Amino acid sequence: MSLIEDLNWRHAVKAYDPSKKVSEEDLHTILEAARLAPTSSGLQPFKVIIVENQGLKEKMVEGALNPEVMRDSSHVLVFAAWDSYSNEKIDKVYDHHTDVRELPRGRFGSYTDKIKEIYNAQTPEEHFAHTARQTYIALGFALAQAAELKIDSTPAEGFSNAVVDEILGLNELGLKSVSLLYLGYRDEEKDWLSTMKKVRVPMEEFIIKK
Numbered sequence: 001m002s003l004i005e006d007l008n009w010r011h012a013v014k015a016y017d018p019s020k021k022v023s024e025e026d027l028h029t030i031l032e033a034a035r036l037a038p039t040s041s042g043l044q045p046f047k048v049i050i051v052e053n054q055g056l057k058e059k060m061v062e063g064a065l066n067p068e069v070m071r072d073s074s075h076v077l078v079f080a081a082w083d084s085y086s087n088e089k090i091d092k093v094y095d096h097h098t099d100v101r102e103l104p105r106g107r108f109g110s111y112t113d114k115i116k117e118i119y120n121a122q123t124p125e126e127h128f129a130h131t132a133r134q135t136y137i138a139l140g141f142a143l144a145q146a147a148e149l150k151i152d153s154t155p156a157e158g159f160s161n162a163v164v165d166e167i168l169g170l171n172e173l174g175l176k177s178v179s180l181l182y183l184g185y186r187d188e189e190k191d192w193l194s195t196m197k198k199v200r201v202p203m204e205e206f207i208i209k210k
Contacts, residue, residue, distance in 0.1 A: 009147060063162075152185055
């Protein structure tokens with residue numbers, strides 16, 4: 001199927017079958033799509049935390065708008081962004097770039113000096129606003145890859161960031177949760193949205209030509 005067909009197939013599932021689990025192979029493919037997503041300056045300023053443990057999911061549902069969806073999904077992917085930029089973080093990423101490409105470290109020094117100057121003039125709050133936006137690109141790639149594999153998904157911002165951050169120990173890692181992605185297989189009887197037509201703004205309203 002084409003990407004457009006896959007995207008027409010998917011919807012934000014409202015009820016999952018807890019007995020059906022996403023395979024490790026398919027999960028890896030979805031995560032690889034997220035890993036390959038583009039990010040500003042190639043910094044990849046976020047991590048994806050995989051939550052499969054049912055006990056952790058039970059704790060994370062506090063404050064969630066759709067607790068049963070979280071509970072019954074096969075996996076919860078937590079997209080967590082850096083809480084701030086630093087010279088050390090930027091150097092670590094670009095040292096990796098040069099090592100993989102077999103280039104001398106510092107090869108991109110003029111560029112990294114420029115972005116360090118930009119970020120050093122900003123607040124941690126401005127940093128997180130930027131790193132958080134990067135996670136949504138990866139979230140979109142993961143959603144598309146799941147659809148291609150015919151794995152159901154539900155992106156979510158309706159949860160308690162404070163609860164998730166505390167349970168997963170994200171603050172100690174210099175991370176803050178941004179969004180979740182529930183993965184699994186729909187419960188055909190309970191997923192009321194699955195029988196409804198997909199609705200989006202018409203193309204003629206969605207596009208503005210200048």
